[in-house]
Amino acid sequence: MPSWNIPLSDLDYGQEEMDAVARVLRSKWLSMGPEVESFETEFAAMQGVKYALAVSSATAGLHLAYLAAEIGPGDEVIEPALNFVAAANMTVACGATPVFADVLSLAEPTIDPADVADLITPRTKAVVVMHYGGNLCRMAELLTLCRERNIILIEDACHAVGARYHDALGRSPHGTMAGSIGEIGTFSFFANKNLLTGEGGMIVTNREDLAAKARLLRSHGMTSLTWDRHRGHASTYEVISHGYNYRLDELHAALGRVQLAKLAANNERRRKLLHCYKNAIDSMPGWIMPCGDSIEFSAGHLMVAVAPTPTARDEVVNGLRTSGVQSSLHYPCIADFPAFAKRAHKPLPITREFVSRAITLPLYPTMAQENVTKVRGLIYETATVRKL
Ligand SMILES: Cc1ncc(COP(=O)(O)O)c(C=O)c1O
Secondary structure (H helix, E strand, O other), X not given: OOOOOEOOOOOOOOHHHHHHHHHHHHHOOOOOOHHHHHHXXXXXXXXXXXXXXXEOOHHHHHHHHHHHOOOOOOOEEEEEOOOOOXXXXXXXXXXXXXXXXXXXXXXXXXXXXXXXXXXXXXXEEEEEEEOHXXXXXXXXXXXXXXXXXXXXXXXXXXXXXXXXXXXXOOOOOOOOXXXXXXXXXXXXXXXXXXXXXXXXXXXXXXXXXXXHHHHHHHEOOEOOOHHHHHOOOOOOOOEOOOOOEOOOOHHHHHHHHHHHHHHHHHHHHHHHHHHHHHHHHHOOOOOEOOOHHHHHHOOOOOEEEEOOOHHHHHHHHHHHHHXXXXXXXXXXXXXXXHHHHOOOOOOOHHHHHHHHHEEEEOOOOOOOHHHHHHHHHHHHHHHHHOOO
């Protein structure tokens, strides 16, 4: 395993997580049961939603969300090309076609509602949005558009756990949390997320019909769980649909409950570090910090900077690597991956420009402020030395 002086992300785990795991081990019940139920109840309360369903990953959650929304062969799903590949892969898994929309700008790299409107056809079944880096998409416009056209709005909210929706004026008209604004939303608890358990995810919705379908398909289309039978709530089961095993287990749920309790403070810490980065980025000519003016509304999942040119970005990446600082790119353009490039896609000029100039820098709640200062200094040095 490479060891970085400053890694891209790190987890905030301590005695509470160890105790939670030990509690489950002592209980001798490992598969979906009381810890999962409590995790779902606590997550639903944090979200202010009626239904939260724990799943084995966000990818599984997206698959269930799409199936619950009856996305299938012949349907088109409009989604950003600037995203992790899961949403697009699950679109294909349902037999539907991903139709990639561009993002708004280098400063606001979330799906462009005007582009979405242009891409709608009679075959459009759903729009899947992704709150890039923890910064919410323009949900008011997207909601109106989708309601007018009878299209289901799904949120890939993997970056945005704990973020509350605000409109362009900073108001919170719906008081809703990211993931609960559209019809159905999904979260990831992968090892680099704000709330992390290694693997795991959550689906949230206020719609009973969607929750019921997703719950059924999560466990083989069976009418009861092993846990229900163990505690005497059922003695047998029927299989009333063709489903999957997308269940979460007790160990991950117990970790999730501890992490959920830490979420608000950890997101606050992330925002504080983002402000610290922003001061430096703002002083570098030609550099942009996406959504840097609305940090207070963000979940603060990623620290991304956009360099003036692709060469400047690559120089900074190399300079950081030489100093033992890990960086990354969120994300390559999905439409350019070989598995997706076979299909024709509309030009995605802003996404491609963003991908050629963006860099993701270290950010995690346990990161020392002096390490942010170090990273800032290294970038500043590389970016300015180059100009001399
Ligand atoms: C935006 C986004 N969507 C989907 C996923 C998939 O999540 P999981 O690994 O839990 O399946 C991720 C995880 O990296 C993600 O960042």
